Amino acid sequence: MIPIEFPAYCALLQLYADYAQAVDSGNWDLWPEFFVDDCSYRLVPRENHERGLPLATLSFESKGMLKDRVYGIRETLFHDPYYQRHVVGIPLVRASSEGRIESEANYAVFRTKLNELSTVFNVGRTLDVVVETPAGLKFESRTIVYDSEMIPNSIIYPI
Amino acid sequence: MDRPTLDSVFPALPVWNGPGTSRIPFLAYTSDELHRRELERFFYKGHWCYVGLEAEIPIPGDFKRTAVGERSVILVRAQDGSVHVVENVCAHRGMSFCRERSGNRKDFTCPYHQWNYSLQGDLQGVPFRRGVKQDGKVNGGMPADFKPAENGLTKLKVATRGGVVFASFDHDVEPLEDFLGPTILRWFDRLFDGRALKLYGYNRQRIPGNWKLMQENIKDPYHPGLLHTWFVTFGLWRADNKSQLVMDSRFRHAAMISTRGSSGAPSQELQVTRVSSFKADMKLEDPRFLDIVGEEWWGGPTAVMTTIFPSVILQQQVNSVSTRHIQPDGHGAFDFVWTHFGFADDSEDMTQRRLRQANLFGPAGFVSADDGEVIELSQQGFEQKPFHRTLAELGGTDVADADHMVTETLIRGMYRYWREVMEA
Numbered sequence: 060m061i062p063i064e065f066p067a068y069c070a071l072l073q074l075y076a077d078y079a080q081a082v083d084s085g086n087w088d089l090w091p092e093f094f095v096d097d098c099s100y101r102l103v104p105r106e107n108h109e110r111g112l113p114l115a116t117l118s119f120e121s122k123g124m125l126k127d128r129v130y131g132i133r134e135t136l137f138h139d140p141y142y143q144r145h146v147v148g149i150p151l152v153r154a155s156s157e158g159r160i161e162s163e164a165n166y167a168v169f170r171t172k173l174n175e176l177s178t179v180f181n182v183g184r185t186l187d188v189v190v191e192t193p194a195g196l197k198f199e200s201r202t203i204v205y206d207s208e209m210i211p212n213s214i215i216y217p218i
Numbered sequence: 219m220d221r222p223t224l225d226s227v228f229p230a231l232p233v234w235n236g237p238g239t240s241r242i243p244f245l246a247y248t249s250d251e252l253h254r255r256e257l258e259r260f261f262y263k264g265h266w267c268y269v270g271l272e273a274e275i276p277i278p279g280d281f282k283r284t285a286v287g288e289r290s291v292i293l294v295r296a297q298d299g300s301v302h303v304v305e306n307v308c309a310h311r312g313m314s315f316c317r318e319r320s321g322n323r324k325d326f327t328c329p330y331h332q333w334n335y336s337l338q339g340d341l342q343g344v345p346f347r348r349g350v351k352q353d354g355k356v357n358g359g360m361p362a363d364f365k366p367a368e369n370g371l372t373k374l375k376v377a378t379r380g381g382v383v384f385a386s387f388d389h390d391v392e393p394l395e396d397f398l399g400p401t402i403l404r405w406f407d408r409l410f411d412g413r414a415l416k417l418y419g420y421n422r423q424r425i426p427g428n429w430k431l432m433q434e435n436i437k438d439p440y441h442p443g444l445l446h447t448w449f450v451t452f453g454l455w456r457a458d459n460k461s462q463l464v465m466d467s468r469f470r471h472a473a474m475i476s477t478r479g480s481s482g483a484p485s486q487e488l489q490v491t492r493v494s495s496f497k498a499d500m501k502l503e504d505p506r507f508l509d510i511v512g513e514e515w516w517g518g519p520t521a522v523m524t525t526i527f528p529s530v531i532l533q534q535q536v537n538s539v540s541t542r543h544i545q546p547d548g549h550g551a552f553d554f555v556w557t558h559f560g561f562a563d564d565s566e567d568m569t570q571r572r573l574r575q576a577n578l579f580g581p582a583g584f585v586s587a588d589d590g591e592v593i594e595l596s597q598q599g600f601e602q603k604p605f606h607r608t609l610a611e612l613g614g615t616d617v618a619d620a621d622h623m624v625t626e627t628l629i630r631g632m633y634r635y636w637r638e639v640m641e642a
Binding site for chain 1: 507
């Protein structure tokens with residue numbers, strides 16, 4: 060067990076909870092603000108991750124790219140609208156040092172399309188680096204490794 | 219046909235408007251019976267189906283489990299380096315024995331009764347074949363006339379070209395080069411010119427629509443300049459781009475060849491930018507998504523999308539290259555497997571560029587996510603009124619190569635071939 064002070068752990072819990080709330084809210088502009096400018100966001104099939112293959116389903120290398128995604132969701136990507144709901148497990152702290160935490164958490168995302176039953180949409184875990192900034196804790200990187208073997212058609216909104 | 223009576227909402231047979239193929243009956247996408255006939259006549263007979271890249275199985279013993287139509291097969295490299303494809307069904311009790319998706323093996327063993335096969339699919343071990351000796355007596359065993367040579371795994375015929383592997387259950391299938399035909403072969407060889415390939419990885423999506431819709435999507439140059447804002451706005455694919463549509467002599471395969479035009483906001487007069495998806499003021503926060511660098515092997519065109527009927531689409535969209543494998547799952551769904559790759563002699567910069575541009579494609583891609591969505595919703599439309607038909611009459615009702623994109627001729631061509639083979 061990596062020692063981490065309880066207030067620091069509470070702040071980390073708050074970050075995970077806020078992130079889940081934000082990406083489920085439909086207010087996509089909230090999402091890039093969870094990251095530092097020079098960030099990494101990768102959504103990766105478990106298969107590629109475990110075999111060391113570099114391809115990601117989405118791979119963003121800056122906050123600017125996340126903002127481009129938000130623009131895409133809102134303006135350019137035609138899609139059947141849906142609600143999504145993240146359920147995120149208790150984060151596991153792998154390492155911590157001054158102002159920096161490496162942590163991971165399990166997650167499940169449920170999708171609900173209009174007039175349809177709710178279904179399990181995407182399941183996996185996040186491998187995260189969280190840093191302290193003047194504006195609070197932010198993600199320096201999120202590598203989201205999903206178990207789900209098949210994407211049910213498409214992923215539009217941020218996981 | 220357009221005005222159904224109550225008893226013709228669910229017709230038994232597809233009804234065409236004469237001999238042409240510009241109006242495609244919805245039933246072609248909704249009938250289980252037609253689907254089974256398609257599997258037999260397209261995926262299992264007379265056609266070569268894509269199974270993978272040699273770069274996926276570089277070392278002797280390497281295998282990859284994949285599919286031809288709805289049948290699970292194993293692509294494997296034998297100890298002598300040769301490439302084989304065998305069906306993933308044990309000769310004994312029919313078990314689909316190979317569960318790992320990839321790996322390295324000396325041989326294949328079915329876990330149920332440990333029947334053992336060589337990598338080429340030959341049966342080489344049957345436990346207790348000669349019975350079990352007990353108290354001076356031999357119990358059981360296989361009949362004396364049991365011939366292992368006649369009880370191997372089903373072997374498919376294999377053809378490789380430029381590092382791409384095709385297989386067929388039909389050992390009488392024409393040579394791969396004849397199957398593709400000289401026109402398509404030229405575009406195939408442009409991408410797979412013998413350079414060693416480097417595997418980047420996979421994306422997998424299940425699209426709830428008929429498998430043919432994906433072939434049609436990539437035979438349809440009408441939609442990219444309308445549906446795909448990125449393509450229109452950045453000039454990657456636009457109705458006024460210099461382009462060419464070509465088919466093989468039987469109209470089953472096709473290539474859409476396009477050369478990128480100008481991006482940004484040209485004259486208001488230009489019709490192609492007066493579409494709602496064109497966004498003159500759209501600017502990327504991070505332009506690295508479109509850090510396009512021309513490559514010598516392109517020989518001009520910036521995008522060539524090749525449909526090889528029935529199983530695969532070959533993608534070159536600027537620096538991003540991939541194969542997209544169609545694996546049907548009943549009439550109303552298919553698995554779509556993207557294999558992205560690069561070339562062994564790519565610089566590190568080019569590798570990063572190809573991986574970055576991969577953000578445009580795949581099940582979450584800035585461009586391609588739309589395609590799965592419209593296919594799903596088309597299928598929904600078909601299912602509710604199978605007596606009806608689609609219209610594919612842009613550019614007329616004939617089937618011919620074209621030097622522009624404002625036509626649905628490739629779709630009409632595919633259905634001309636479909637009607638011929640399906641006798642429907």
